[in-house]
Structure formats: C-alpha cells, structure tokens
Amino acid sequence: MFDKFHEECAVVGVHGHPEAANMVYLGLYALQHRGQESSGIVSSDGDVLISHRQMGLVADVFKEDIIKNLQGASAIGHNRYSTSGQTDIKNAQPFVVEYADGPIAVSHNGNLVNANELRQQLEESGSIFQSTSDTEVIVHLIATSKEKTLTDRVVDALHRVKGSYSLVFLTTHTMIAARDPLGFRPLIVGRFRGEGERDAWVAASETCVLDLIEAEYVREVEPGEVLVFSRGGMESLKPFPEATPARCIFESIYFARPDSNVYGHSVYQYRKELGRQLARESHIDADIVTPVPDSGVPAAIGYAEQSGIPLDLALIRNHYVGRTFIEPQQHIRNFGVKIKLNAMREVLQGKRVVVVDDSIVRGTTSQKIIRMLREAGAAEVHVRISSPPTISPCYYGIDTPTHKELIASVHSVDGIRSFIGADSLAYLSREGLYTFFKGNDAGYCDACFTANYPVLADDNGKTPQLHLFEAVSRR
Numbered sequence: 001m002f003d004k005f006h007e008e009c010a011v012v013g014v015h016g017h018p019e020a021a022n023m024v025y026l027g028l029y030a031l032q033h034r035g036q037e038s039s040g041i042v043s044s045d046g047d048v049l050i051s052h053r054q055m056g057l058v059a060d061v062f063k064e065d066i067i068k069n070l071q072g073a074s075a076i077g078h079n080r081y082s083t084s085g086q087t088d089i090k091n092a093q094p095f096v097v098e099y100a101d102g103p104i105a106v107s108h109n110g111n112l113v114n115a116n117e118l119r120q121q122l123e124e125s126g127s128i129f130q131s132t133s134d135t136e137v138i139v140h141l142i143a144t145s146k147e148k149t150l151t152d153r154v155v156d157a158l159h160r161v162k163g164s165y166s167l168v169f170l171t172t173h174t175m176i177a178a179r180d181p182l183g184f185r186p187l188i189v190g191r192f193r194g195e196g197e198r199d200a201w202v203a204a205s206e207t208c209v210l211d212l213i214e215a216e217y218v219r220e221v222e223p224g225e226v227l228v229f230s231r232g233g234m235e236s237l238k239p240f241p242e243a244t245p246a247r248c249i250f251e252s253i254y255f256a257r258p259d260s261n262v263y264g265h266s267v268y269q270y271r272k273e274l275g276r277q278l279a280r281e282s283h284i285d286a287d288i289v290t291p292v293p294d295s296g297v298p299a300a301i302g303y304a305e306q307s308g309i310p311l312d313l314a315l316i317r318n319h320y321v322g323r324t325f326i327e328p329q330q331h332i333r334n335f336g337v338k339i340k341l342n343a344m345r346e347v348l349q350g351k352r353v354v355v356v357d358d359s360i361v362r363g364t365t366s367q368k369i370i371r372m373l374r375e376a377g378a379a380e381v382h383v384r385i386s387s388p389p390t391i392s393p394c395y396y397g398i399d400t401p402t403h404k405e406l407i408a409s410v411h412s413v414d415g416i417r418s419f420i421g422a423d424s425l426a427y428l429s430r431e432g433l434y435t436f437f438k439g440n441d442a443g444y445c446d447a448c449f450t451a452n453y454p455v456l457a458d459d460n461g462k463t464p465q466l467h468l469f470e471a472v473s474r475r
Contacts, residue, residue: 008185008255008397009093010034010079010205011107013168015175015229017192017200021070024077027202027209028058033257034109034205035079038092042105044172045072049103053092073200074229076170078107091133094170099143101150104171108135109205110164110185111397113455118160137161150174151228155239158226162455164248164396166221168203175229177203182246182454183223184396184445186262189234190215201229206260220264223247246445246454249433250398253387254295254358265436268298273436274386274428275302275356282426283307284382286352290314292369293341296357299386303356314347314355314373334368341369349377356384360416361400363407367420374421383422388430389413392451400448 010031014020021043028039039061040053050070054061058079078093094105112118115134118141123129127140141157142150154169154176164184169176179187190202190210202215210217221227224240247263248255258268278299289309291300294317304311321340332338353373360366360383370381389408393400403409407416417425430449434441447453 008034009081009107009109011076011109011166011168011187011203012078012205012209013074013076013107013170013175013177013201013203013229015074015201016198016231017073020073020075020200021067023202023213023215024075025058025062025067026213027204028077028079030209030212030257031079031205032058034255035081038080038089039078040080040092040094040107041070041075041077042094042096042170043070043072043075044170046172049096049105049170049172051094051096051105053089053094055089055092074170074175076105076107076168076175088132090131093133093135094168095131095133095135095139097139097143102172104139104142104150104169106135106139106170107168108133108138109166109187109397110180111395112137112161112165113163113395114161115163138165138167151176151226151237154178155226155237159239164455166205173230175201175203177221177227177229179221179223179225181224181240181243182445184246184248186247186251186256187221189218189221189227191218192216198231198233201234203227203229206256206262208257208260211259217261245443247443248394248396248398249444249446250387250394250448253433255398258298270436271298271358271386272302272305274358274432275299275304276306277302277432277435278356278384278386278426278428279303279306281429281432282384284354284424286354286380286382288312288314288347288351289354289356290347292355292357293317296355296386299358300356303354303384303386307354309354312347314344314351314353314376314378315341315369316344317341334372337365337368337372341372343372343376345376348373350379351377352380352382353378354382354384355422356386358385359387359390360385360407360420361390362405363411363416363419370421380423381421382424383417383420383426385425385427387428387433388446388449389416389427390448392448392453394448395453396445396447396455398448 012027014023038055039058042051094107096105112134142153145153145156147153147156165180166185166187167178192200223245226237228235256262256267289304291297391409
C-alpha cells in the first residue's frame with residue numbers, strides 16, 4: 001500500500017480447550033497484521049479471570065511464564081491499533097471489569113459511531129470510565145442493564161450501540177461472540193473436535209488463525225448474530241431485525257491476510273482477480289510488472305497474468321523494521337521509505353515499469369517510491385491501483401485520514417499523477433471491485449470510495465451526518 005491506512009484490531013476467543021491461553025496466543029500471532037500497538041489475553045480458570053495486557057508485539061508481550069500463568073480452559077485475546085482513544089496501556093484490551101454478577105472481559109474490533117453520546121449519558125448517570133476507548137461504553141451498558149441474565153444484558157447493550165463491532169466476551173464459565181447487524185467487520189467460528197469430553201470452540205477475526213492452531217472452520221458469525229459458548233456447546237441467537245449486510249470491502253482488498261477466507265471467499269484469489277480486471281481496464285505497454293510489497297503482490301500477479309507482461313520484483317521489503325527507528329543526523333533522501341523498501345537497479349535499469357498496489361491515501365509515500373524507482377534506473381513508471389480512488393474517511397473501524405488529507409478527495413486522477421510523479425496513473429473502477437462476484441455489489445460497504453455511508457443517515461436516509469462522524473473517536 002503506497003500510504004498505509006492504520007490497521008484495525010484483532011480478536012480471538014477459545015472455549016473448552018485445555019491450552020486455551022496458548023491457542024489464543026498463537027491466534028494473536030497469526031493476526032499480528034491487524035494491530036501492533038498492544039496485545040492482551042484474559043483466561044478463566046472457572047473461578048476467576050486472569051489478565052495480562054502490555055504495549056508491544058505479541059511475541060514480546062507473552063513469554064512462556066506468562067502463558068503458564070493464564071490458566072483455564074477458556075480465554076480471549078486482542079491486538080490493538082490505536083484508532084480510538086489514546087496510545088496508552090489503559091486502552092489495551094481485553095478490558096476486564098467487575099459488575100453485579102461477577103467479572104467480565106471483552107475484546108472489540110470495530111467502531112461505535114454513537115460512542116460519545118452514550119458515554120455522556122452513562123457519565124451523567126454515575127458511570128466512571130477508566131479509558132478513552134469506545135469499547136468501555138459497551139461494558140458499562142452491560143453493567144447498567146436491567147436484564148437478568150448475562151446474555152440478555154449483552155443483547156440489551158448491543159441494541160443501544162450504532163456502528164461496527166465484532167466482539168468476544170468472557171466470564172468465568174461462558175464465552176460470547178457477537179457481530180453487528182450489518183456485519184462490517186469479519187468474525188468466524190472454528191472447532192477442535194473432542195478436546196477433553198466435548199468439542200472446543202474458536203472465534204476469531206480471520207481463518208488464518210484456524211490454520212495455525214489446526215482447528216476446523218465451521219462458518220462465519222452471521223451479521224446480527226450472538227453466539228453463546230458454554231458447557232452445553234454453542235447456542236445461536238439472532239436478536240436483531242434482518243438487514244442488508246454492509247461488509248467492509250477493504251478487508252478483502254487490503255486488511256485481511258491473503259491466506260484467509262473472508263466473507264466466504266479466498267482473499268488471495270479475490271486480489272488476483274482485482275489485478276486481472278485492472279489490466280483489462282488500463283493496459284499499457286511496459287517491460288515489467290512489479291508490486292509494492294507486500295500488499296500489492298496478489299494484484300500484481302493477476303495484472304501480469306492478464307496483460308502478458310512479465311512479473312519481476314523491483315522493490316524488496318525489509319521485514320524487520322519496527323515502528324520507530326533512529327534516523328541519522330546526516331540527511332538521507334526518502335529515509336523513511338528506504339529503510340522499508342529498496343529498489344533493485346538490476347531489475348529496473350532502462351525498463352518501462354508498471355507498479356501495482358492496492359491504494360493511495362495521502363500520496364506522499366507513493367511520491368517517494370516513484371522517485372526511488374527512477375533513481376534506480378526506471379525509464380517509465382506507470383502506477384496501477386487495484387481499487388477506486390479513496391475519497392472519503394471510514395467511520396467503522398479503519399483509521400483513514402480526514403477528507404482534506406485524502407489526496408483523491410481534493411485532486412483529480414491526473415492531479416494525483418502529477419503530484420506523485422508517475423508517467424501514468426489508473427485506478428480500478430468501482431464496478432471492477434465486484435467482477436469476482438459476477439457484478440453483484442449487494443451486501444458490501446465501499447463508503448471509502450463512494451461516500452455512501454450505511455449508518456447514521458439523516459431522517460430521509462440519504463445524506464450521512466458527517467458533522468456527527470467527525471466528533472467520534474475511531475478505533
């Protein structure tokens with residue numbers, strides 16, 4: 001991705017497994033791409049909830065002695081990227097609180113667009129918040145609910161929130177997984193057959209978790225579904241009116257791991273088809289096709305296959321770059337890009353190059369990459385993007401910039417081409433996004449490309465109330 005969006009969060013839950021915390025740890029490891037700021041696990045030994053949360057990557061947060069201390073047959077976990085609230089340990093999840101019926105923990109991926117409104121109401125009623133994350137709003141709604149059972153309290157709370165959520169809750173004896181009625185964020189269910197006396201269950205953001213821990217895929221959690229896992233197995237509740245789904249198309253374009261299945265389809269195959277369609281729509285004579293690694297690789301393969309232009313790796317990524325690094329005092333041009341990517345002169349010298357990636361956000365990084373390609377000898381640089389121009393912020397869990405920071409919101413395609421210094425620039429059409437689905441675009445949210453927001457419309461259901469969105473903290 002030329003200018004990265006901020007990754008969203010990851011949730012994992014395991015119920016009924018003798019090594020629940022270890023399975024959750026491995027699941028979080030598989031989902032590290034969804035959040036690198038903090039990581040946490042909460043386990044249940046049947047009497048109490050045991051918690052460990054820390055800033056940092058999964059491998060740094062959880063050592064063997066910590067995992068051993070997270071005892072019990074059920075556990076939930078979370079990887080966080082700060083798109084809602086401050087970068088602080090107090091916002092690390094899972095959250096654990098005590099309420100009238102005992103302790104409860106929660107992991108959340110998504111964003112509540114009415115979080116500020118609900119928080120104000122709760123504070124006026126006496127609730128005291130410990131974090132700046134919208135997830136804590138859900139916990140307070142559960143604690144203050146007048147319903148009798150935990151499941152009814154959860155359902156009552158979810159009826160009051162608006163926006164996107166994939167949630168996993170844990171008590172001393174029960175795990176609950178829930179997905180918002182429009183299904184913005186992915187959530188799947190897997191199973192370990194016959195662990196102990198009964199099957200053990202897994203809930204996770206992506207199927208790549210199941211591949212690592214060798215659990216079998218069962219199905220997606222359906223939009224608006226609440227699943228309750230207990231000693232009796234899995235119970236499905238559907239407490240919300242049926243609605244047309246609004247699954248985030250950008251999960252398939254960029255966020256999910258290529259080896260996952262999201263919304264019932266292969267992410268890798270979908271991205272390859274985006275590249276093929278991009279070649280059909282915007283073919284150009286060139287010597288090589290090259291991806292911006294790693295996000296552009298599947299689309300570049302598809303583009304090369306469809307166009308007949310050879311695929312070559314002209315940009316090599318350093319996979320061991322942390323989130324921060326010390327820049328030398330002596331000026332090095334494009335240092336931030338060069339420490340992550342290096343252009344290969346042997347591949348580029350004198351070549352007409354098609355550079356394929358999934359999106360351009362601000363345009364500044366792509367400008368530096370193109371300059372680096374030219375300095376390494378590229379004769380021409382033609383940029384091809386396997387999604388439409390990103391013209392609008394996301395308010396459902398992806399921390400995109402504001403309208404004025406999105407280059408496609410304030411510039412024409414040719415204006416962007418001029419800014420980034422490419423010889424040509426072409427985006428995939430909106431229709432091209434759905435070629436893989438035989439043209440069927442029903443059930444997907446592509447508001448980042450269309451400004452057609454499915455939640456928080458005015459009384460006529462037409463224009464999104466953007467002034468309300470701008471006030472909301474984003475996960």
